Amino acid sequence: MEEETSFVEFSPLNTLSPHTSYEKEMENPDSRSISEIESEQQASTEEVVSLAKNSEFDREIFTEFAVLLDKFTPVLVAIKDNEKLMERPPVKKGVESIEKELTRANKLIEGACSRSPIKQIEVVTQELGRSLGLVLFASIDASTEVKQDIAALHRELMNVKFDISFTPSPSPSLGSSPCVIHGQSGFVSEQGSFINEIEEEKISLSIDDVVLQLKYGNDEEFRLALLVIDKEWIHEEDIIPILFNRLGSSKPHNRLTIIQILRILALDNDENKEKMTDGVCLSGLVKSLARDADEGREAIGLLSELSDISAVRRRIGRIQGCIVMLVTMLNGDDPTASHDAAKLLIALSSNTQNVLHMAEAGYVKPLVRCLKEGSDMSKILMATAVSRMELTDQCRASLGEDGAVEPLVKMFKSGKLEAKLSALNALQNLSYLTENIKRLISSGIVSPLLQLLFSVTSVLMTLREPASAILARIAQSENILVKQDVAQQMLSLLNLSSPAIQFNLLQALNSIASHSSASKVRRKMKENCAVQLLLPFLTESNIKIRSAALNLLYTLSKDSPEEFMEQLGESYLINIVNIISSSASEGEKAAAIGIVSNLPVSNKKSTEVLKKLHFLPILISLMSSGASTSTKTWLEESIAGVLIRFTIPSDKKLQLLSAELGVIPILLKLLASESSVAKCRAAISLTQLSQNSVALRKSRKSRWTCMPPSSDTFCQVHDGYCVVKSTFCLVKAGAVPPLIQILEGEEREADEAVLNALATLLQDEIWESGSLYMAKTSAVQAIIRVLESGTVKAQEKALWILERIFSIEEHRSQHGESAQAVLIDLAQNGHPRLKSTVAKVLARLQLLQEQSTKTLTKTLTFSLYLKMLRRNIRLRREYLYRKSLEGKERLLYEKKRKIKEALAEGKPIPTELRNEEAALRQEIDLDDENTAIPRSHIDDEYAKATERDPKILLTTSRDPSAPLTQFVKVISEIIESCRAHDYTDVILVHEHRGVPDGLVICHLPFGPTAYFELLNVVTRHDIKDKKAIGTMPEAHPHLILNNFKSKLGERTGNILKHLFPVLKPDTKRIITFANQSDYISFRHHIYEKHGGPKSVELKEIGPRFEMRLYQIKLGTVDQTEAQNEWVLRPYMNTTKKRKFIGD
Template sequence: MKEKISALHKEFMNVRFNGSFTPSPSSEIGEELANLSIDDVILQLKYGNDEDFNLALSAFNESFKQVLITNDWINEEGIVLVLVNRLSSCEPNNRLIILQILRKLASQDSGNKEKMADAASLSALVKSLTRDKEERREAVGLLLDLSDLPAVWRRLGRIQGCIVMLVTMLNGDDPIASSDARKLLNALSSNTQNALHMAEAGYFKPLIKVAALGDDGAVDPLVKMFNAGKLEAKLSALNALQNLSNLLENIQRLINSGIVVRSVGFTLHTLEYLPEEMTEQLGESHLNIIVNIISSSPLETDKAAAVGILSNVPISNKKVTDVLKKANLLPILTSMMNSSSSTISSISNSIAEGVAGILIRFTVPSDKRLQLLAAQNEAIPLLVKLLSSGSLVVKCRAATALAQLSQNSVSLRKSKKTSWFCVSPSATAFCEVHEGYCIVKNTFCLVKAGAIQPLIQILEGKEREADEAVLNAMATLLQDEIWEMEEKALWILEKGKDEAVLNAMATLLQDEIWENGKRVFQVEEHRVKYGESAQVVLIDLAQNGDPRLKSTTANCWLSLNSYKFSPVTFETTI
C-alpha cells in the first residue's frame, strides 16, 4: 500500500483535480500532497484541521478512484466511520466529497453499508438533508442505497426531522432528489410507524397502502392519527381504516379501538353541515346507513347528526323520499320520539329539530298518499307534542308540517249530509270548523288533533320567530269554502284569549274579516261575550296597525260602539 501511495506522489504533481472536489492545486499544494504518507493520510482524515483534512481527503479520493486502495485496508483502518464522523465538522465541499465516497463504498461492499447503518451514522447523514442542493441530493441517494437494510427503516423513522425533510424533498423542485426521496419513503413505509409519521407530514399514500394490506399494527397508529391529527390527517386515517375494515379479521380490532364510534360521529357531524347541493349526492346505500344509525345507535349525538343530515336534503328530491319511505324511516322516528317521557325534555333539541324537518318532507300537500302514510305512523300527535315542548325552531317546523297537512282537510272531510256511512259516525267525530266528520289519521284535522291550543300558546308567548308558521297553520282553518267572513271573525274572538293573539290573527287576515265584523256584533250574545276584548284590539289596530286597516277597523268599531260606546270616545282614542 505504501508503495502505491508513493507512486502517486509524482502523479499528484500533475493532477488537475475536479472543481467539485478541491480547487486546482498550486505547486505548493502539489508538493504537500507528494510528501503525504499513508499514515499521514489516515491521521489527517481522523484528526486534521480543515486544511490538512482537505489535502488528505483529496489524496484518499484520488487513490480510491484509481482503485489503489483495497476494501480490506478500508475495513482495517475504519475509514467508513472516520469519514462519517467528519461529516458534521468539515466544510461544505468536503462534505460533498465524503458523501460521494460513502456512496461508492456502499455500492461495493455490504459490510460498508452495515457500518453506516448504526443510529449515530444515520443521524450524521440525515443532517445533510438540511443543507444545500447538491449535498441533499447525495445524502438522500446514500440513504436510499442503505434502505435495503431492515434496521435502517426503523432507525431512520426515529431520527427527528428525517421523514419531514424527506417529504419536503419529495415536494421540492430537484427531480433527482424528489425521485430518490419518494423511493426512500416508500421503502421506509413498510414500517407502520414510519407511514404514520409520513401522513403527519402530509404524505398519505404509504399509510393508506399499509392499511390496505391489513397490517396487524396499522389500527392503533391510525386511531391515534384520527384522534390527534388535523382535519386532512383525520380524513386520511378514516380512508385507511375503511380499507382495513374490508378484512374480517380487522373488524374486532376496529371495534376494540373505539374508532367506530368516533369516526361515525365525526363523519356524521361533517355531513350534517354540507350544503344542500352536496347532500343531493347521497345515494341509496348512504341513506340506508344513516337510517340504521338513527334506529340503532346508542348515542344521542349520532342520532342528532343523522336526522340533521336527512332534514338538510332538499325536499324536492323525490328519490330520497322514496328511499326513506322504503327504509321505514317514519315509524323509526315516531318510535324514537315517543319512547321518551311525556315531553321531549330528555331528547336534545337538535334531534327534535331534525325530526320536525324530516316530517315537513313527508307532509307536502301535493302528495296526499304520503301525508296519509305520515298520519298512519302517528306523525300528527308527534307534531302537536313538538308544538308544546320544543325550541322555537322545532315549533316553527312542526307548525309548518301541520299547516301542510291541514291544507287538505277540507277535501278529505266527510260531509254531515253523506248517507252512505256503513256505521253512523260518532258525534264526537263531527268538526264544526270543517262542517263534516273528521278523523285525525284520515283528514289531518288540526281541531281534532288538539293542535289549536298549542298554536295559540305560541302566539301568546313573548318570542315571535314562530308566529308566521303558526298563523299559516291557523289560516288553513279559515278557508273561504268553510267560513263566511263573520264566522271567521267570531272564531278568532273565541280562540283568542288576549290582545296579542287577536292582533296577530287579525293582521294575518287583514281587512277581509273586519269588513264584515259588524255582523258579528249585531248578535247581543257576541257583543256581551267579546265586545270588550274586540274594542281593545280595534283601537290598537287603528293606532298602530296597517294604515289600510284603519277605515275598516273604524267601521267595525262603530258597529260595536253603536250598542255600547259613544263615537267621540273612539275618535278621541284614535
C-alpha cells in the same frame, strides 16, 4: 486568493440537469451502455469545440473555452478503456452529467448574442468540473495515471475564471499541458506557484495527516483531504464515522459534499452501508432533511439507499420529526426528493407505529392498505387512530379517495364488537365531508345502522350513539331519499332512544325533510302523526333536543298550513310564544317565529291568541335589538312573514294597532335586509297598509279653523293630510326610495312585491299625483329595468304602472324614449300574456294606434310593425346625434377659415387660435372638397333620395268639417303609419268650401315640412278640351325649376324636386315650377313631335295652380314642437320689392 481556490467541490445532484431526477432513472432507466454514452459524449465534445471556435460573439472567450474542452477527449477515452471503471454506477452518473452540461454549453454558444455571456460560461465550466469530480472520486480503482489526468483537468476547471479586464500569464496545470492564453480575454487561472504548492503538499501528505485534516482541519484543508482520499484509507482508517462527525459541525457547502461522498460510498458496497446504520449517523442525516433543498435532496437519497437494512428502517422511524419531514418532501415540488421520500415511506410502512405517524402527517395510503390487508388487530388499531385524529377536510378527502370507507363499513358489518365500535367512530369522523357521505350511502350502510338502532341487545347499546350520529350526517345528502321509509323508521325510534340518540335522529329527520325533492316524504311523515309525536318535545328541558324538534316542526309547517294549525292547537302555540320570549338561543327563536309565520293568515283565532300574548311587541323588540348572529337572516325572514298577518288590509284596527306599536319602521328596516325573502315579505306588508291610505287620509278642508293641520303632514300624492301611524302613507314613511333601490339592485325575487307596493300610489283616485311623484323619484327607470330582466308577473305589473304614468304627456316626453326599445323587444320576444299590455303602453307613447292594438297583437303584422318602429327609433337617434354636432363643426370651420385667411394675407394668426394652430393646420391639409365645408343635418334629409323612387302619400282630412284637434290626431296616425311602411313623403291638401287652398309637403322620416298657400287652382276636370288631354301619363317626367336662385329658393326647389323620381330620357312628360315674385306657378305638359325636331307641339294636361311658401319646419308635420327654419312674417308682405326665393 484562497477564497477563489476550490479543488474539490463534489455535488453529484448539482451536476445533473434540472430536468434529471432519480424517479426518471428508476422508472425509465437509460438503456444505453457506458461505452455508448462515452462515444456520444466524445462526439458532443467535438461539436461544442467546433461551435466555440466559430462563434461570432466573444470569439476570444469561446476559443479558450474550446481549448479547455479539447482536454476532455483523452480523459473520456481513458475511462472508456477501463471496463471495470465503466461498470460503476457513480461513474455512469458523472459521465451522464457531463453530457448534460455539454448540451447546455452547445445551446449557450448557439444562443450567444452581442451581450457577453461570461457568467454563463463560468457556471457551465464549474458544473463540468463538479461532474468530473464525481467521476474522480468514484474512480478509486483506476490507475494512478488516469486519476492524475482526471484530477488535473478537474482542478483546472474548478480554478478558472473568465475576465476580460486583464491578461494573466499562463500557468501550468497539474498533470496536463499548460493552458495558453491569447489576446485580451481568456482563462484566468490561479497562480501556478500556489497550485504547485498544493501538488507538493498532496505528495507529502501521509495517511495520518489526511485523517487529522478530515477530523480537525479548516475548510480548505478538509477539501484537500477529501481530494487525496484513497480507497484503502477508507477501510483502514474508518473514514465514514469521521465524515458523519464532521456533518453536524461543517458549513452548508461542506455538508452537501460530505453527503454526496457518503452516497458514493454507500453505492460502492454493503459494508460501507453497515457503517452508516448507527443512530447518531441517521439522526444527522434526518437533520439535513430540514436544511437546504440540495442538502435535503442528497440526504433523502442516502436514507433511501440505506433503507434496505432493517435496522435502519427501525431506527429512522424512531427519530423525532423524521416522518413528518418525509411526508413534507413527498408533497414538495422536487421530483427527485419526492420519489426518494415515497420509496423510504413505503419501506417504513412495515411498522404499524410508523403508519400511524404517517397518517397524522397526512400520508394515509399505508393506513388504508392496513385497513384493507392488515390483520384484525391492525385494522382495529388503524380505525381507532382515524377516530381519534383531528382530521382536516383534505385528509378526510384523501382517506375517502384512497378507499378507507369500504373496509371500515365491512368491519362494521362483519366484525366483532371492538371492530364495530372502532369502525363506527372512524366513519363518524370521516362523515363530516360531503364526498364521504356519498360513499357511505353507496356502500349500503344505512340499513345496518337502522337495524342497530332497533336492536335491544345490551352488548350493542354502546354502538347506537355513533350510529345515530352517522345517520344524521348521511341525511344531509339527497341520495338518502333513495332508501324507502328511512324517515318513518327514524320517527318510530324517537321515543325509544336516549337523549343523545334523540338529538341525532331529530337532526337526521330535519335534513331529510328539508330536501327540495322530499315533498312525498314530508306528506308521509304527517300521515304517520309526526307533528303529534314532535309537539311534546316543545316542553323538553334539554335545549338541544327542543331546538332540533322546533327545526323539524318548522320544516313540516311549510306544507298544508291549515292542517298543521289544527294539529298545533292553542296550547302549543302558547308554548311556542313562551319559547320565543324566554329562550336565549337565536336559532331556537328563529325556528319558533318561522312556525308562527307559516300559520295561515286567514285564521283569526290564532291572530287573537297572538294579540293576547303581546306577540307583536316581542317581535319588535327582537328586531330593535339588532344583534348580528349567524341566524340573523332566518330571524328577519320569519319576523317579516309574521308581520303580514298583522297588516292584512281587511282589518284596519289591527293595522292601526301594528302601526302604533312601531311596525312600519321595522318594515323599512327589513327592506334593507340581505335576504330577498325578507324584502319581499316586508314589501307585501307595506302594500297591505298602503291600500287603505286613500280611505284614511284627511281632507284638505279642515273642519277646525282654529287648529289647521300642519303643512308638514300634507301629502301631494294622496292630496290630503297623512300621518304615518294613522294613514300608513308610504310617502310620509319614506318607503318609496328603499323600494326603488330594491328594483335597481341585481336580485329580482322581490320585484313583484315591490311593484305592488308602488302600484298603491297609482290607485284610481290618485293616479295622476302618484305618477308625478314616481317620475320625480326616478322610479320610471327602475321599473323599465324590471321589464328587461324581471319575471313575467313582475313585468306585467311594471307594464300596468307604466301605462298609467305614460298617460300624461309630460311623462311621455321625459321617459318615453328610454322605454321604447325595451317595450318593442318585449312585444317581439316577451311572454304572450304580455303582448296586449305592451301594445297599450306603446299606444300611450303614440308608437301604435290604440284602436288597432287588439287586432295587431294577434297577427304577424304586429311583429313586423314593431321591427319597423325599432328601426325608425334608431335612425331618429342617429339623426339627432348628427344634428347635435353641427355647432361644433361650424365652430371648427370658422377657426380654420380664419387660419386660411391669415395665411393667405400674410397676417399673424389670431391670438385666440395660436394654441390650436398646429392641429388646425393639419386638419386644413387633410380637408378635401367634401370636408372643407361643414355639413348640415339638412344635407342628410335627402341623402338617400336618389337611391330609390319617392313613395308619396297624398291625403286630406278624414272629415274636412271635423274639429281641427281630430284632424291633428289623424295626421299623427298617418305619419306614423307612413314611417312604418317606408313612405318618403306625405302631401296634405287643405280645402275651403270645396276649393283647395293649402298644400303641406312633409318629408319622411325626419322632415322638413313645407307649407304652401294654393291660388288659382284649375283641376284636370276643369280644362275644356277633356278629350285632347287623354289619360294621366305615368312616365317619369322632366322637371323644370325656374328662378330658384336664393338660398331659400334652393331649399324650396330641393323639397319640390325630390317628390319626383329620376327622369327617363325618352319621356314626353314635363313638370314645371316657375317662380315669379315668390309665387310659384305649377304647370303639367306633354309634348309631341309631328314633323321633326323643329315641329314640337306642347299640350297642357293639368292641373295648374300657383303656390306661395309661407313656412318651413325642420321636423315632420305631426311634431308640433319642431323648430321653424323659415316663416313668412306679416311685415314681409309690405316689402314688395324684396324677393325671398328668386329674382
